[in-house]
């Protein structure tokens with residue numbers, strides 16, 4: 001039986017992805033090989049547990065797949081330990097919280113309204129409901145994090161876990177200083193590199209792995225793999241709470257963290273997704289991937305320069321990674337919500353985003369977030385980025401001119417339909 005209704009929708013989504021300019025900073029296009037690796041009989045298999053220690057029979061093949069995924073991820077980031085089972089980035093963080101904290105413990109993360117992530121202590125998320133979430137943010141003038149203020153905040157709230165990393169911050173992170181602050185209050189330090197993971201893996205940004213106790217990431221953003229999560233440790237260490245096995249030997253953090261995922265958070269791992277993660281990590285280890293990441297950065301630079309030239313304000317003044325946050329209050333009189341909708345009508349996809357010290361609600365917002373990973377995967381370079389910024393500018397300045405927006409939409413489609421959505425490395 002062929003489900004034509006869903007087949008048609010897969011086709012419609014493929015057409016939408018082909019015809020549009022994708023500027024959502026958290027999205028990317030996975031390779032055909034990654035997509036194929038997700039769609040197979042591994043979805044049929046239960047494999048609760050870890051390679052060599054499963055609760056089900058018939059796991060010899062999936063054991064090999066999961067071990068390869070773990071080894072490749074460790075190699076990619078120079079880590080001693082990795083867990084590839086989290087179903088998503090938020091699940092990876094939930095498992096780490098569950099393994100390392102008690103309900104009510106204090107966590108210190110980057111303010112959501114300044115670009116932080118839901119799973120770092122939002123009041124509507126498990127992380128803010130179960131734990132006492134405290135936040136540091138950016139300075140209103142500079143848009144930058146003042147590390148002395150992070151230190152003072154940690155001193156005042158005495159967190160058990162400090163989180164660095166964000167979803168909409170266009171500068172790099174001082175992991176060495178974060179570690180010093182964590183050590184000064186006896187906290188564990190987690191870096192969530194969901195956004196810049198691919199750039200970190202290829203050496204374009206500071207490396208958190210030697211400095212942070214734990215590093216988590218999604219696999220579908222700059223890493224360009226299947227939708228999912230993972231986490232790692234640069235070096236394994238004895239758990240800091242003195243927990244021992246029944247025989248009295250110390251329990252290593254690797255076991256504590258593994259049990260946070262299973263049996264703590266999840267049942268059976270998605271071995272078909274883990275197979276696709278392994279394929280993506282192999283791609284990420286290739287020289288072509290480093291070339292891709294350099295272009296991601298060059299394209300983000302080109303877009304940032306073009307926006308600034310046209311009078312736009314980028315929070316923190318520019319970008320050193322793959323994304324930028326525009327404060328539309330600076331030069332235009334429209335909200336993020338209106339901007340997002342108008343660009344959508346021209347087949348340019350962005351997301352509305354709160355800017356630091358925003359006076360509008362999260363549903364309306366004063367900003368939009370823009371990223372280069374997806375368009376770079378399609379093969380666009382700096383000159384194309386300048387053209388895209390000109391289109392974005394024209395739409396934002398004429399957000400109620402339907403015929404002009406429709407005309408830009410036609411130009412977008414004519415250009416983008418020439419580029420494949422399946423990257424090769």
Ligand SMILES: *Cc1c(COP(=O)(O)O)cnc(C)c1O
Pocket residue numbers: 026087088089090091116117119165166167192193194195218228229
């Ligand atoms: C995207 C993101 C996540 C969550 O990823 P999901 O796979 O959507 O759960 C977690 N942390 C940060 C910083 C992110 O940007």
